[in-house]
Amino acid sequence: MKLTRRDALAMGLGATVVAMLPMRLSAAADDAIMAYTGGAEAGEGDITLTAPEIAENGNTVPIGVAAPGAVEIMVLALANPSPDVALFKFGPAAGAQAAKTRIRLAGTQDVVAIAKMPDGSFIKTSQSVKVTIGGCGG
Amino acid sequence: MASGVKPRVKVPKTAAAGDVITIKTLISHKMESGNRKDKDGNKIPRSIINRFTCDFNGTNVIDMTMYPAISTNPYVEFQAKVDASGEFKFTWYDDDGDIYEAAKSISVS
Numbered sequence: 001m002k003l004t005r006r007d008a009l010a011m012g013l014g015a016t017v018v019a020m021l022p023m024r025l026s027a028a029a030d031d032a033i034m035a036y037t038g039g040a041e042a043g044e045g046d047i048t049l050t051a052p053e054i055a056e057n058g059n060t061v062p063i064g065v066a067a068p069g070a071v072e073i074m075v076l077a078l079a080n081p082s083p084d085v086a087l088f089k090f091g092p093a094a095g096a097q098a099a100k101t102r103i104r105l106a107g108t109q110d111v112v113a114i115a116k117m118p119d120g121s122f123i124k125t126s127q128s129v130k131v132t133i134g135g136c137g138g
Numbered sequence: 139m140a141s142g143v144k145p146r147v148k149v150p151k152t153a154a155a156g157d158v159i160t161i162k163t164l165i166s167h168k169m170e171s172g173n174r175k176d177k178d179g180n181k182i183p184r185s186i187i188n189r190f191t192c193d194f195n196g197t198n199v200i201d202m203t204m205y206p207a208i209s210t211n212p213y214v215e216f217q218a219k220v221d222a223s224g225e226f227k228f229t230w231y232d233d234d235g236d237i238y239e240a241a242k243s244i245s246v247s
Contacts, residue, residue, distance in 0.1 A: 087203040093194045093218055
């Protein structure tokens with residue numbers, strides 16, 4: 001196949017678009033994570049995020065987080081108009097560093113939970129949730 | 139929005155000392171996210187409950203910051219450790235400055 005200049009341009013443009021899309025998304029996601037951790041890298045650890053694999057209705061998606069020993073747990077939905085979902089701070093009378101709530105998801109995306117440990121380090125986990133009907137209006 | 143806000147809390151009536159109990163809370167609130175538009179295309183202003191706290195005998199159990207991504211009628215389930223009889227105090231803080239409160243006592247044997 002002979003490549004014309006037009007073909008080459010179209011291919012280049014297509015490749016750029018494909019490359020830009022995920023980069024743009026993950027950049028915003030990283031920003032949201034960095035905003036919470038203050039630039040610190042979040043590693044793996046003893047943190048669990050419970051969310052359904054498929055949510056029919058993005059308006060109420062039940063989720064649960066648990067991170068034994070954590071001081072705080074931040075929940076982020078990376079593709080929402082604003083990624084912040086909830087911040088749980090556990091006090092001295094907490095029986096377990098765990099909580100459940102219901103959240104809105106704008107579309108199919110990864111939900112991320114980041115726990116802040118007493119020594120100031122962060123651990124994170126994420127789960128992808130498929131959403132049939134988005135729940136953020138607009 | 140101060141109309142029709144009703145907190146509901148479920149706490150076990152009794153427990154043994156040192157037990158970890160599960161508490162369920164629900165408050166009726168429309169949690170307007172600020173992203174929705176009315177039929178004329180105008181944005182509906184944000185109006186949510188932005189904070190929820192629970193204390194047991196003055197000691198904090200959980201302090202939760204809520205963002206617009208929390209669903210209508212926010213439901214929160216969490217655990218508390220009880221060493222003595224006392225009272226759980228629940229407080230919700232509305233964007234418009236309103237504060238909604240609920241209390242439940244538990245007897246610990």
